[in-house]
Amino acid sequence: MILRTSMPSPFGRMVKIAADVIGMIADMSVVSADTNDPNDNLRQQNPLGKIPTLLVGDDILYDTRVIFDYFDQLSMEKHGKSILFPGSGMDIIREKTRLARVIGMLDAGILVVYESRFRPENMRVDSFVEYQLEKVTRSFAEIKAEHPVYENGAAPTASDIALACALDHFDYRKQLDWRDHCPSLASWMIDFSNAVASYKPTLPDDIDVADWR
Incomplete structure (x- = not known):
């Protein structure tokens, strides 16, 4: 997994913390993105040109809530339970x-x-x-x-x-x-x-x- 974000972004920070909480931080690298730079390939990866954007193989995930849902699936596979969205119904x-x-x-x-x-x-x-x-x-x-x-x-x-x-x-x-x-x-x-x-x-x-x- 590759996370495109910038250090000040609270949304990118959420993704980093969530990845650590579910035990997947070692599987994710962070590549800095500049949303104001037209030459940054973020705009080719995410047509909205927004961060955070998560690259997972051939899939490109955005925004934060979608990434959290993906992490929730990983959590279910890894831990047999949801950490980010506990409970049911x-x-x-x-x-x-x-x-x-x-x-x-x-x-x-x-x-x-x-x-x-x-x-x-x-x-x-x-x-x-x-x-x-x-x-x-x-x-x-x-x-x-x-x-x-x-x-x-x-x-x-x-x-x-x-x-x-x-x-x-x-x-x-x-x-x-x-x-x-x-x-x-x-x-x-x-x-x-x-x-x-x-x-x-x-x-x-x-x-x-x-x-x-």
Whole structure:
């Protein structure tokens, strides 16, 4: 398997952590991709030109959720059970919904970054930024109401992995301070980082210091 991604990408980081959790990290190599470079063959591998993209033999898999589903199949073959989407029936659907929520938060946060990165200052739309950030803050309100406690040890679920990567991404890109919206997640992050071996090695460079990093 070959993973095309870049170090700052929270989505690529999710894939790295998930691969380690299911015991397949040794079977995956990482090749850096530049989504802004028209000469990068990522655009030939994935017509959307997006990361992460996973090359598996003749198959090319994208996006993160599809890759997680593939890893889930590998987990079933290797361990006889699902690690990323444990349980059955509605338990799996609820887990995939939690994953979709976090990915939606990240998508909104990245659009906020792009608004300032790619638009001249006089063309930026404040209402668009507010609209995206409201998606994130509403999601944090929902997470807060769930009273999150990390208790999955070295076998985090897909949404656990996504949430850890999302919180670090918001600290890295500074679209907002999630501690203002769900302060209990600081303890959640400490427990996650202590339990998941691939958490710290996959951190983006130059991220701010925190108790769990």
